[in-house]
Amino acid sequence: MTEENERVCLQALGLALAPGAGCKLHGWNASFGPGLSLLLDEEGDGKTALLRVLAGELPPAAGELRWCGAALAEQLRRAPQTVFWRDPRAEWPEISPAQWAIELAARYPHWNAAQWQQLVQALALQEHLHKEMFRLSTGGKRKVLLAAALASGAPLTLIDEPEAALDRASIVALRAALAQQGQASQRVFIVGHYEVTPELPWSAVVSLR
Template identity: 40%
Template structure:
């Protein structure tokens, strides 16, 4: 689904990857590492948000190898919402997401809204949601997007125990469908451990710093 060849990326004075190569298949993929090993930066690089200083990324699900916007779902959970964004109602934000993704699944969204208990927030502005509820909303939309490449950063962070269990259940249930030959997809998760009960199709383990 995605191939990295000789990537070098990082920030001024901090190299996080140098001559790094990896291939991500269809299915559930994990980028695993401790704090400050570059997990989030890997996701930002895969999303095209952080430009590599060397090397190349190829998106094998696209005919020209480039990343189509409607085949990527990436919501940085640490990104601070602008004032305008924070005033958007949850229902309107979901409608906006649905318009961006041609393979959007309304039944999947409804299932995850119920699983996360997001119904009570439906007519609230985004600024009224806690960080945990926002993470749940980002994840539900990512899974409903049916994008070829879905990136999730620390999906269990700031969640209550019931929601953590739902994340693990939802990931386990979607695993087989991601490898549908008619439309393969890759869900790449960055997390500090292997998340109990998940059968990963691929694991990229980052060396401690």
Template identity: 45%
Template structure:
């Protein structure tokens, strides 16, 4: 099921790294559902997610989520966004269990039953007590995505989801993404170079090759 009301509105977004323009005048209006940002290497997929997460600041433009303007009210906006960068080592000293236990206080729509389902679906049972630095790339990514899917966040951002995943986990992810995105008023936005087979994509944004 897709919510046809606009959940996330982006207008005239511009961002450049020194000597490299990444986005210029970018815009999109996303209803609830599962959305894909696709494109070739260095086309701005990850940068867009980091802008939406508030990790980077746009040089121009606006980002509005459920009527909350990111620039005008960043704290309220941030409470409705889930973002965990798999390339960051900021969580590495924590175990999966310890990190997950912190998240219900931040995300009011946190679904503990969904987390249990994702632990099973991603075969994470033996890893929940390990620090993240001790996990493989794929297992760490699964820990982060299990939390993302269980968060219930109105804007859930997932970058390059299948990197390091085994085939059964990738197949489970496609089903889990579609299920999470069916929650009313929720956008699950994935950045990847192509659609994941089996996922029910409602919107596809192509940044080009």
């Protein structure tokens, strides 16, 4: 691992989640480096709650999160574009995928417009780009979210149940894109899912069961 790769790292130290989070963690320690890391758990809200904490969206009940050796909360105050995360179950505003892409390009300095367009093609989103998000199917919304996550260029990217509600062709395209990112990128990807996908080059598999 290169010196720069070592610098890009998320650490959880003595982490505990609030009661009712659906994920019973107490004194949890974990370290995530560049590439693809999997949070393995049953279907449900547990891994989603943990991803929200790892993204800085919710505070932990105890413990701390560090990014490149500094407090993650402080990093996000200075540079919120460090993290890409959106709960796929959250309500969408009246915005189209095309409008959202413009907003994300302004927010994330490493936004990859070419990759966004490639994923729009691969996930068959062309005809949906100018529809309001709430008008899309569950699978359509998730495909937009996945394309945005991969294209964001965010150093820390968190994805929850990436294959949920996707058709087979989209799953194949998504796995190819994730595999490419995991092998070639210095970004930290943390994926919450209920099973291991052996085709993907996981650098770590962390079971929450």
